[in-house]
Amino acid sequence: MTASIIDGKIIAAELRGRVAAEVARVKSEHGVTPGLAVVLVGSDPASEVYVRSKHKQTQEAGMASFEHKLPADVAQADLIALVQKLNTDPTVHGILVQLPLPKGLDTDAVVNAIDPAKDVDGLHPTNAGRLASGMPALSPCTPLGCIILTKSVHKSLEGMNAIVIGRSNLVGRPLVQLLLNENATVTIAHSKSRDLAKLCAQADLVYAAVGRPEMVRGDWIKPGATVIDVGINRLPGAEGKTRLVGDVAYQEALKTAGAITPVPGGVGQMTVACLLVNTLRAACAIHKLAAPAV
Ligand SMILES: NC(=O)C1=CN([C@@H]2O[C@H](COP(=O)(O)OP(=O)(O)OC[C@H]3O[C@@H](n4cnc5c(N)ncnc54)[C@H](OP(=O)(O)O)[C@@H]3O)[C@@H](O)[C@H]2O)C=CC1
């Protein structure tokens, strides 16, 4: 069997189209232009890929995009002061602080300083707690994108066996919560899990969010399973360039999976599109408008 390829580019473009239409409506009917502020401290290769596409796509959707680049040795107090300024800036509806932060900065303190109403990454404990309690919340973009991609293959995830490999606050944990909301049966694996291959073999849905290039092998995958590869790993490529690979051995998995996301062109595309969705949602909630139809 050769897996069908889940085209994140197309699915994300459709979603961005719906966001752009709603942004145009909110602007003309209510005079509100949703605005996203991105804070990048120092330089991290994975973060830079993300920042590039975010800026462009935010503007293409008709939103305002603000970028704040700070040096890696910025003082904690100055970073928090910037977040607090963005909290009170009426043109900003979404605040995203790129992670990981350079050593020496207290990530929890920075995330906790973000106004939960503007927390488009869904990282603030208020949003994480609301999601875990089954309440409406701003949820992290990558897990939201994973669910949309899965639903492009399976209308309902009810009763399906899912495995999420990785338990970070940004990806693994919130993805588990969203899968529970879809009534999937979820196994959570991490660096201390035993016999990942055996755990994977039982899963109809495999989510790899580890940060280890091609760790998940083709023969771990149950024939016909849907594989969602979250990993973005940069490896040295031809002619001194770098190439991106996922956490799944793609060529191997193609042979056993029923459907699979490529890297690039899969989950990463959806992360940016869902960030636009969250910014639009935040803007509507802040201005007490009805939730957008996206
Ligand atoms: N496509 C996209 O839009 C995005 C992609 N990413 C990518 O996704 C990947 C994961 O990101 P993120 O969640 O932030 O990473 P983290 O480093 O925060 O978390 C990695 C998780 O993987 C687990 N892990 C590490 N080694 C193993 C192992 N050998 N076996 C099983 N589990 C293991 C860790 O377990 P433990 O908790 O025990 O340490 C941890 O829970 C990265 O490649 C990142 O670049 C991230 C965000 C968005």
Ligand SMILES: Nc1nc(=O)c2c([nH]1)NC[C@@H]1CN(c3ccc(C(=O)N[C@@H](CCC(=O)O)C(=O)O)cc3)C=[N+]21
């Ligand atoms: N607070 C915070 N929130 C995040 O969501 C967050 C973060 N920090 N830090 C870095 C990681 C990584 N991440 C990516 C998102 C999209 C692409 C993306 O657009 N990928 C394209 C690749 C484009 C190319 O080829 O260059 C694709 O996969 O098709 C990549 C990486 C979000 N992250």
